[in-house]
Amino acid sequence: xxxxxxxxxxxxxxxxxxxxxxxxxxxxxxxxxxxxxxxxxxxxxxxxxxxxxxxxxxxxxxxxxxxxxxxxxxxxxxxxxxxxxxxxxxxxxxxxxxxxxxxxxxxxxxxxxxxxxxxxxxxxxxxxxxxxxxxxxxxxxxxxxxxxxxxxxxxxxxxxxxxxxxxxxxxxxxxxxxxxxxxxxxxxxxxxxxxxxxxxxxxx
Numbered sequence: 001x002x003x004x005x006x007x008x009x010x011x012x013x014x015x016x017x018x019x020x021x022x023x024x025x026x027x028x029x030x031x032x033x034x035x036x037x038x039x040x041x042x043x044x045x046x047x048x049x050x051x052x053x054x055x056x057x058x059x060x061x062x063x064x065x066x067x068x069x070x071x072x073x074x075x076x077x078x079x080x081x082x083x084x085x086x087x088x089x090x091x092x093x094x095x096x097x098x099x100x101x102x103x104x105x106x107x108x109x110x111x112x113x114x115x116x117x118x119x120x121x122x123x124x125x126x127x128x129x130x131x132x133x134x135x136x137x138x139x140x141x142x143x144x145x146x147x148x149x150x151x152x153x154x155x156x157x158x159x160x161x162x163x164x165x166x167x168x169x170x171x172x173x174x175x176x177x178x179x180x181x182x183x184x185x186x187x188x189x190x191x192x193x194x195x196x197x198x199x200x201x202x203x204x
Contacts, residue, residue, distance in 0.1 A: 003045065011038060022137070023080070024068035032072045063133050081204075084134040085194045088126055096122035097179065112168055120153070127152040127201075135202040148201055155196040156189070 005027055007016075015033045023029040031038065067084045074083070096118045103114035127149050131140055140148040171177075198204045 020080070024064045028065075028068060032068070032076075060133055060136060081134055081198065082194055085130060085197075086190065088129045088134060089190055089193070091129060092122040092126040095125050111171060115168065123153060123156050124149065130197070131202075135198075135204070138202045138204060140202070151201050152197060155200050156193055158192070 007030075012030060012034075015030050015038075018033050019026060019029045031040065063084070067080055067087065070083050070087075071078070071080045099118035099121045100111070100114045103109045103117060104111060107114075131145065131148065
């Protein structure tokens, strides 16, 4: 995805105009947009072992590539950041479920008491991961990180209460299955969290 790229102007100019500048890599984006209509050839390079410096290939680059693949697979219908936010949210689901089960099984708390703690833990973890990956071009640091976490939890407070309320009601009146009850609350709050966080926490 990096290195020297040579393009035929007449073949590529219409696609170049559509490239998302915040996308993964320029070559990836133009190939994705062209949907196989361009002829591509590669002149391989043989690299020697690195003597100085470090590779820029890190978890953030791998994350961008994974998100871009999903973005392409979904025909670019959903914003790339929304996809990333959703994937991060899925890790929050796992953290919430693990935290709640630990509090219930190990510490003996009942579901209604354990749930708020697990929701807040998941929300805080989501903020830190999103700050490092989804919104890293606007990454918050030092005091701004603490203030950003406060704003994120504040923005998420209504969904958090909704999450707790919906999950508790589902648990009490529909199904005593704790997994299904929590999923009902989690699904409800995703759209609000993404839109509000983008605007008020990372100012996008």
